[in-house]
Amino acid sequence: MFATRTPQGSGGNRREFIRLVRNYGFTAVALTVGGGLLTEEAVAQTAREEQEREKAAKSIMTMAVEYSLQQERALPQMQLNLKDNIQNFSRGEVYVRLQPPGSLGVGSPLVAKVQQNVVQTGIVSISNFSPYAPAVDLINIPYWANTNQKYVNLVSSKAWRDEVHPRVNANGFEVLTYIVYDPRSVATRKGFGKVIKTPADMRGMKFRIPSSQALAQIYSLCGANPTPVAWGETATAIREGVADGLDPTPGGLLAFGFKDMLHSVTLTQQVEDAQVYFCNLNWLKEQSSSARDAIMAGSETTFLQNLAAVPAARAYTADQMTRAGVQFHTPTDDEMKQWVEACGAQRPEWDDFKKKFAGDIKVFEKLREAAETRSKFYVSDV
Template sequence: MRRCLPVFAALGALLPALAVAPAAAQEIRLQAATIAPPDNLWSKVGDRYAERVAERTDGKVVIDMSYSGSLGNAGETIEALQFGTVDIVIQEVGQLDSYDPLAGLGVYPYLVRDIDHFRALFADGGVGEEFYDEIEERAGFKLIGAGFRGPREMASRREIKTPDDLAGLKMRVPNQQTYRATWDLLGASPTPMPSLEVYTALQQGIIDAAENPLEAHLRSKYHEAVSYVIMTDHVNPYYTFIFDSANFRALPEDVQAILIEEGKAAMEWGTEQILEALPGYETTLKENGVTIVQPDREAFRAKLEPLKAQYPADMQEWIERFQAVGQ
């Protein structure tokens, strides 16, 4: 392409009405969206991605970051990918389950056992990459990178030690089938709600509890509304960069390669940052008056064992493939 630039320039001088700059010389602007505020770690992951992509392309590819849900909630921004008004969404894989149920395995309970299991899953050529490829084929979304968020825990108005304690508890869940099925089986009353509405709902008593990684508990100030954090560790979720597959594949191949390489690197950096920060999150919650409860996790796992049978055979096979890694 570089060797062709003088030819294009000469043509442009002779035929200005027909002159078109080669794709590699044109600036490509991509709009990225996150519901996290600018100072949040996952916003910084997006910033890092944008910086590295700009460096690698000599400023030819610009990623504009939008924070704090200013372009819509998670579901709205994912929908906007298909219309091209948003190009990249930083969000959990499970948010795509309304497009294909397979994506719901991104938040299947106790499927990702710990950080070592997570790393094995998303090693180059691992089951995680095959999972991403399958989602792209089924749902039309290109997923790049996997950023470990830390386990999801409960923020609750009351102490919870076993699943029996969940009876009658109104539990906010993301509007995803896997979350609804999980908490319904555990005995709570799952209440789908956008994350940006949770703080007010907890304050007003519309819901009794919510679940999220500790980083999100602090970011959303749940501790101002409820007094307990129940360390259920029921999901080890992960963020990714979500693109519309057709729009991504329409980009120049060299740009695609850079977006993939730097996206993986940015999410790996986010994983390292969250692992360093996790112990401090629990300390900060205690300093803010929260009571940390260690429940009977084995009882939670046992209560959720029948969940697998609710899924079709192909998804059960994927569950088994995830579980087999590292065994």
């Protein structure tokens, strides 16, 4: 059954969920669901505890997300972890108020709300963050920071924080933490008729992409016809054949109900399909120094918890997708060589992107070295 924004099950269960949210608030219901017991008594108790925390807090941090707690089994974005960690590190000074997933927008519109301080913090993909903070689109240049470990090496490095984060700050944001899922893939819809093994198989393919200049160039170099489609419209585009394929991580494909629409998933690992928690920079500056330190400490702890959750999420995704009949293809060494040759970061077509997003080629090479240098953090690779 597809993941939904309310607990799985009958319409009656969904109505009960909505009633509880109306009576006790979304945060209390979400926390109770996270604890595994959704009864009115449990929700009421949680609501009382949350009201006490919120009343005692000096600062309220509203957090908007795109995904439901049920989807976290495949996509470990750790929203409850981040809430608890920030509140605990701040010793109650900061209260994190959750919002229903998608209620304050998804993708780039959610980024805009954080920039305007309508919402204090949110989480979106690097690709959807990039229109408002273009420097992070460096991640979407293929085959240089494309594995989980290289990506973690990069974003935890001094070079990344020195070169990229000031550019993010200049657009009114502070990065809280990066979230790892797994690299992007190349998935085909049912009826497309073939498994994509090499870039040659993509020639003429109508391929859905998010709002990323870099991703558009990847698939153009591979011979496809990349078309930006809003995430909320993507399922319809795949189902109706408006698009022949798309490129999220397998966990994203499962979490958003694509498993029964797809024929195959090829683990091309062109770029990391990562997410980023970010907040409004001016709001953060207005907090006390102790609150700022707590927010960053809670965010780093959440980062560690996310890294530990990646293997289980991957195993669950593979099991569920395979049961649904989706074919997985892991490129051979020769096939992977063709992908790198077709669109990899070494190609001259990427020089303008490197200059635009990194400032100059020397800075990009500095970042490449950081991606290749093992950090103190370990994460499982595909």
